[in-house]
Amino acid sequence: MLFQTWTFLLFFTILYFLFRSIKNSTGRQYLILAASFIFYGWFNPLYPLFLLWIIAADYIFLLLMEKTGKRRLFLILSITNSLIFLSSFKYAGFITSNINELLVITGNPYRLPQPDILLPIGISFFIFISMGYVIDFYFGKVDREKNFGRHALFVSFFPQLSAGPIARASGLLPQLQHWDRGKGSDLAEGAYIFIRGLFKKIALADFFALYADKIFGNPAQFGSADLVLGALAFTWQIYFDFSGYTDMARGIARCFGIELMENFRLPYMAASTGDFWGRWHISLSSWFRDYLYIPLGGNRKGKLTESRNTMITMLLSGLWHGAAWNFVLWGFIHGALHVMGKLIGRFRIIKITPVFIRRIVVFILIVFTWIFFRAESGADAFSYIAGIFNSGYAAPSMPLLMFIIMTLCYLYGWFKEYGLLNFMEKPAVKSIASIIMLAWILIFASSDASDFIYFQF
Amino acid sequence: MKRLKYLINVTASIIVMAIAMPVLFPLTGDQFFTSDYRLPYNLGEDYFLYQKYAGSVAGYNTIPVIGDSVIWGHYTSGTDTLTAHLNRRQDIADFSNMGIDGIHPAVMYGLAENYCRALTNKKIIIGINLLWMSSPRHDLTGGKNSEINHRGLLPQFTEIIPAYNPSFEERLSFVIKRNTSFFLWIDHLRLTKFRGKNLYRWCMDNPGENTLQFFNPDTRIYELPEPMDASKFPLQDAQWVKTEKSLQWRYTLKTLKLLKEQGNDILAIITPFNRYMLTEESANQLGLIVNGIRDNLASEGITAVIPEIPPKEEFADSSHPTGKGYRTIAENLLENSEFKKFIKH
Numbered sequence: 001m002l003f004q005t006w007t008f009l010l011f012f013t014i015l016y017f018l019f020r021s022i023k024n025s026t027g028r029q030y031l032i033l034a035a036s037f038i039f040y041g042w043f044n045p046l047y048p049l050f051l052l053w054i055i056a057a058d059y060i061f062l063l064l065m066e067k068t069g070k071r072r073l074f075l076i077l078s079i080t081n082s083l084i085f086l087s088s089f090k091y092a093g094f095i096t097s098n099i100n101e102l103l104v105i106t107g108n109p110y111r112l113p114q115p116d117i118l119l120p121i122g123i124s125f126f127i128f129i130s131m132g133y134v135i136d137f138y139f140g141k142v143d144r145e146k147n148f149g150r151h152a153l154f155v156s157f158f159p160q161l162s163a164g165p166i167a168r169a170s171g172l173l174p175q176l177q178h179w180d181r182g183k184g185s186d187l188a189e190g191a192y193i194f195i196r197g198l199f200k201k202i203a204l205a206d207f208f209a210l211y212a213d214k215i216f217g218n219p220a221q222f223g224s225a226d227l228v229l230g231a232l233a234f235t236w237q238i239y240f241d242f243s244g245y246t247d248m249a250r251g252i253a254r255c256f257g258i259e260l261m262e263n264f265r266l267p268y269m270a271a272s273t274g275d276f277w278g279r280w281h282i283s284l285s286s287w288f289r290d291y292l293y294i295p296l297g298g299n300r301k302g303k304l305t306e307s308r309n310t311m312i313t314m315l316l317s318g319l320w321h322g323a324a325w326n327f328v329l330w331g332f333i334h335g336a337l338h339v340m341g342k343l344i345g346r347f348r349i350i351k352i353t354p355v356f357i358r359r360i361v362v363f364i365l366i367v368f369t370w371i372f373f374r375a376e377s378g379a380d381a382f383s384y385i386a387g388i389f390n391s392g393y394a395a396p397s398m399p400l401l402m403f404i405i406m407t408l409c410y411l412y413g414w415f416k417e418y419g420l421l422n423f424m425e426k427p428a429v430k431s432i433a434s435i436i437m438l439a440w441i442l443i444f445a446s447s448d449a450s451d452f453i454y455f456q457f
Numbered sequence: 458m459k460r461l462k463y464l465i466n467v468t469a470s471i472i473v474m475a476i477a478m479p480v481l482f483p484l485t486g487d488q489f490f491t492s493d494y495r496l497p498y499n500l501g502e503d504y505f506l507y508q509k510y511a512g513s514v515a516g517y518n519t520i521p522v523i524g525d526s527v528i529w530g531h532y533t534s535g536t537d538t539l540t541a542h543l544n545r546r547q548d549i550a551d552f553s554n555m556g557i558d559g560i561h562p563a564v565m566y567g568l569a570e571n572y573c574r575a576l577t578n579k580k581i582i583i584g585i586n587l588l589w590m591s592s593p594r595h596d597l598t599g600g601k602n603s604e605i606n607h608r609g610l611l612p613q614f615t616e617i618i619p620a621y622n623p624s625f626e627e628r629l630s631f632v633i634k635r636n637t638s639f640f641l642w643i644d645h646l647r648l649t650k651f652r653g654k655n656l657y658r659w660c661m662d663n664p665g666e667n668t669l670q671f672f673n674p675d676t677r678i679y680e681l682p683e684p685m686d687a688s689k690f691p692l693q694d695a696q697w698v699k700t701e702k703s704l705q706w707r708y709t710l711k712t713l714k715l716l717k718e719q720g721n722d723i724l725a726i727i728t729p730f731n732r733y734m735l736t737e738e739s740a741n742q743l744g745l746i747v748n749g750i751r752d753n754l755a756s757e758g759i760t761a762v763i764p765e766i767p768p769k770e771e772f773a774d775s776s777h778p779t780g781k782g783y784r785t786i787a788e789n790l791l792e793n794s795e796f797k798k799f800i801k802h
Binding site for chain 1: 629
């Protein structure tokens with residue numbers, strides 16, 4: 001069930017009225033739990049079974065950690081279970097095809113059969129939510145949720161189920177434990193955040209997608225200007241697609257009185273690659289920071305270890321996004337940029353470079369990294385980049401309106417970063433903005449609901 | 458409190474906009490409902506316009522003729538349709554062409570149910586085109602068919618149609634759209650002003666064009682399709698669906714009853730089918746179906762008029778007459794006593 005559909009609106013409306021009409025807190029929790037399973041099962045009736053497996057397994061592991069005192073053993077079993085589960089669905093095909101390629105290279109005639117496995121939507125998200133909770137419990141950061149229903153609700157809470165944000169137990173569980181019916185102001189704020197997300201997805205991301213898909217679909221056909229603009233279009237598409245989804249998820253949760261964590265903070269205004277990861281998909285980057293980078297030693301054991309830890313974290317972050325080498329390459333490039341950024345950051349010339357120039361340079365670098373993310377393979381990405389520099393100039397085929405909107409988006413980022421748009425937080429301005437956004441969506445944008453890019457992860 | 462104000466502001470503005478816009482700007486195109494008016498081809502799915510047209514016809518002293526492309530006049534200009542030929546006779550009643558290209562009986566029911574509510578206490582003529590019973594595929598009782606026209610007007614949740622299997626979302630959006638004047642108006646705006654495309658798609662298709670051109674009115678003219686050569690009509694063995702099993706016939710009957718319940722006086726015209734394209738056996742079956750339909754309608758208190766089959770050369774395909782064919786049918790109807798009785802002032 002996609003957020004931007006009539007089906008979801010109907011689902012939400014019924015659910016909201018039921019939620020408001022139930023006086024008992026536990027009753028409301030079970031209602032939302034049931035709704036979450038219906039929501040997930042709407043994509044495919046088998047999906048809730050996968051979800052239930054992770055929920056039940058981690059509930060038992062947490063229970064055993066507490067009751068037996070063998071915390072380390074059950075932590076390892078829980079993580080192993082999660083990783084095997086994730087690998088079976090997400091990486092089995094990737095692993096098999098790589099083994100087969102190795103067999104080809106070594107001249108071995110044997111081939112493994114390519115598995116045809118259903119990849120449940122949002123599997124990486126709910127597994128990471130659950131895994132993070134188990135690790136937090138292991139380190140004593142959170143208490144175990146004894147109520148199975150509430151534990152299940154934490155992992156399966158429908159707004160964040162398909163594509164995050166990857167909630168932390170410390171942030172979400174207490175809200176679920178003391179859940180009231182929500183206030184009218186929550187509904188108002190939630191509605192605004194939702195409309196903003198809807199606009200980002202339908203009016204912006206889906207527009208940029210038309211051009212990005214055209215260029216990336218056959219890059220050899222286009223000149224350098226189109227290739228550059230195609231990369232830029234994808235840069236904005238993925239941002240608006242994902243942050244639009246996050247806004248909608250946060251807006252829906254807010255309507256029910258729950259505050260989900262922020263996932264984006266003007267990422268294209270980052271002044272370094274490290275800064276970028278503090279602004280882009282914050283719930284994932286902070287997850288990797290807290291549960292991988294820091295346990296690996298972080299920056300505490302010298303520069304070399306820090307660089308190694310950064311590279312491992314970024315490579316795995318790339319792999320998290322997709323079971324393909326281009327995602328690994330994308331992670332590698334981000335890691336390398338981050339390490340290099342740290343190294344050259346010590347030079348005086350970098351220190352005295354005005355921050356606005358650093359923002360522009362980082363933005364250009366990020367645009368290039370997205371080429372690896374969007375291309376079908378690493379080789380395609382390299383030939384795309386080669387095309388930018390080698391293809392002759394031809395008048396670009398990007399519509400002028402798209403170019404104007406893209407420029408406005410970038411300018412909006414600058415103004416917002418420097419606090420020039422604070423007046424937009426006023427309720428009157430929000431009201432006007434909401435009406436304009438809805439009218440624009442209704443009149444000018446497409447009425448076809450398209451999937452979100454991050455659903456595949 | 459301020460946030461609540463936001464919610465109230467937005468909700469109120471949306472409601473006001475949704476109610477006010479279709480009222481303040483009822484017709485954004487340059488349409489005029491003249492006597493030989495018919496819905497422009499490219500506005501065939503503009504149900505907002507159709508509803509306005511129905512409302513306008515309801516106020517005139519004319520007899521609306523509702524039907525599919527045979528009534529609309531697929532192979533002819535607006536001045537050569539059946540209603541246009543009937544209108545040439547100044548001494549009789551005026552007729553309004555309320556046909557829509559590609560509309561089949563199951564859809565016609567949706568059209569009548571949703572957009573012909575204004576037609577009450579009038580004389581109404583319904584064109585029945587038996588093409589829709591000429592095979593299970595046409596009848597929508599065959600396998601899944603992804604080429605159904607006007608699918609949004611089909612019953613979405615009240616009946617399972619074998620050929621129609623959309624997603625729940627599609628069904629729901631159709632139901633919401635056809636019951637919300639504002640969404641119909643948005644479609645109307647897009648179809649009349651924006652060539653039926655959304656702004657983004659238009660920009661992609663015309664990257665070099667000035668975006669403001671998107672807002673220019675659609676000036677496309679309907680290009681008449683080439684009729685088939687009568688000397689080369691292929692002989693067909695139509696797989697007629699029996700009346701009692703036909704979904705299309707059931708919906709034809711439902712449409713007639715619905716309009717009758719609105720206080721209208723109904724006359725059905727079984728538009729001529731090109732028998733020259735049928736094998737003898739198939740033509741005989743058609744004859745039986747036509748007789749059955751006439752008797753069936755009579756039992757419902759509805760008169761059915763069956764015009765004579767025009768000459769072979771006056772057919773453009775299996776069910777559509779040429780302009781000349783329409784003239785022949787019109788002349789034939791004007792000699793028909795039951796027809797004359799029905800249209801009498």
